[in-house]
Amino acid sequence: MPSRVLLLTSAFAPTMGGAESYARTVAHGLADAGHDVLVVTDTVAGTPPRETDGPVRVIRLGGYRGLLEDPSKLPWEQLYFGLLPELADVVAEFGPDLILANSLETTVAGRVVADELSIPLVGAYHEHAPLEEPLGIGKTMLGYRRMAPDLVLAGSHSYAARALAHLPAERVALIHHGVDTDAFTDAPHTALLRQRVRARYGIADEDLLVVCAGRLKPRKGQRELIEAFDSLGHPALRLLLVGGVSSASQDYADHLRAQAARIGAPRLRLDESVTVQEMPGILAAADIVAQPSHSEGLGLSLLEAMSAARPVIATRIDGFDEVLTEEGLALRVDPEAPEQLAGALEALCADADLRRGLGRRARAHVLARFSLRRMIDRTDALLRELAVPATVRGTR
Template sequence: MKIWFLTPTFPPVRGGSETQAFTLAAGLVREGHSVSVLTERYPGSSAVEELAGVRVHRSRTDPERWRSPDRVPWEERVFGLLRDAQDLITPDRTDVLQTFCQVGAVLGAMMTSSLRCPLVVTMNETTPHTDPFGSARTRLVYGHLPYDAVVTGSAEYQRQAIEYGADPARVHLARYGIDGDLYGPGDGSEVDEARQWLRVAPGDQVVLLVGRFKERKGQRELVRAMTRVTRRHPRARAVLVGSLNSASVAYQRQVEQDIADADLSERVLLRTSALPFGSLRAIYTAATVVVQPSHSEGLGLSAIEAIAAGRPLIATAVPGLSEVLESCPGTVSVPPKDPDALADAICAVLDNPEKAERGARRARAAVRREFDARDMVGGYLKVYERLRATEDVT
């Protein structure tokens, strides 16, 4: 099959939705299918490149295009991408159109009747109701757009889709998966380089949080927890690794202010510069414990990655993350928005590292069974093939 992905962000941009889209695309290519991606072009990236056999077309949507005298900026912001899509995504090149967010679904719905191919949508908006007109927009997307199928990466996303009006018969679960062979203990040089990048000393105990700087990710709770953790473990260092892509500068500044107010600038470190794509294995391996204190998650791909890397995981018992915790015995759950409980759990791991490592090994064995990229790819392919067969009949 010839499959097109329409997604606003794609590696080397880092994040759970970007990792999912890349893993799916690469897996489909390994199965013998052709996958092309239309996504945003960032400074330093090429207009066209290939990643793991996936052909990536990058289109600029910056204000320079809007200033042309023959363009209406307001319309260009909303519909400008369709001009590039029309030149690339044509009926003879497309058997399935796959999108990964609400705006992609809207654009895909405008295109699919001309392309005469099935439209499959996957949504990665975890808390759409918090966006302007978010609930109404989500009801429009799920309840009224002419898509052929929704594929969700978790039971929580599946529940959300149906709650906002998707026809349950068109909603399919293909749980997010990772390539477990890409994770696991890094060699000594990789770990040393990762610790240098994290700016921690050889004897430091690293409490790692990977996630965009958004309030629901719980970075501020970790900062508060560290005021207690460092009293008991002076060599503990929390490192918050994340980006501002689809995130909040104001929230990052709040986190920085919390760190300053608590006099933790030497013990809580922020790393917001870009990581080389594919480097997270070593980053996780360099951690003593990984925490995911989110207020909400669709699933929590970084938690899965941490477990696959063999690190002890502490995560909040919220929908989405609970799916990971329940599937992977050996992980530790804490209540959301509870810095004291988070501090106690971190101290328990640092107090008894042997016990924590035993739990991490149990969890790693489970995550490779429960969140395998091959199962995710197979789930999407079943949907694609069924839609293509139906189209051929009609």
């Protein structure tokens, strides 16, 4: 039966990123499947503390910030538990049947609530390389082993392998991330979106627009893409980088901004303001999508571009190999290889038939194996099996 799902996520739309996209996608999908979904997340400037995002309610907690700045409080104490007073009020009002924690850090608060109410805790973890972070072994063991989620939803084989190092197989479910193939599409109605977005960035009809979406961090490979793009000197080629600095590298972002300023608009634009909701329009405007990552868990941006039937340049990395399981779905290049990126860009610029063929095959592949419907159906079934409604708990 449907349940009340409390989704805890450090960030949510309009913040961009793979974890944020997953949170919004799974929240909407579960709500459409009949669950009552409440998202609890951090405050973002310009957003109300309570809002409705389609079928999902969103509550943004920010009172903890005042506790951190209150001289009468112990900052360390508030650092770890300052969120709990606000969260307790939300929990009392909502009465969840199940907690879905969208990151290792939210699992800590999730475990507190789950134990308080004797309800299941589910984890969906998107940290790319937590073992490489400061005290990463301890942090990873805390999230998986000590917090002991009742179920981990793993979006790729690498995430599943990480969970299986700490949890028994029956508590790990491999469910590949899926994308909304109705939103990310090449259907006729996207033609108007394409015109609007290209006009916003000063892209002429005859120009070829390359789009790269991702957080501004070194492993995303934007620097190599700019180098490849700049080496071509193609008069009609334009490059649009979209992404923010959330949990990323400010120094690296500053470098990319300097490169964008040097090359100048309209040849190269860097837009840090694009939201998750705007991405279908961004991809509709693209002629080519480049995803030059050095490493990925799976690659939602890659799947979204493929779903939109865009020809893609993707690096040869394990995460992308899990998506690109057949030949003819994308042009592949080695990571950190600007000369190969340049060659792939040149090949796509010169061959419209190649662009159309890659895009057509890519969309068919996503429809068959990585659709949102497949992901939500499996997730829904597992959560229904796991959730214990409050009415049943009260009879125990």
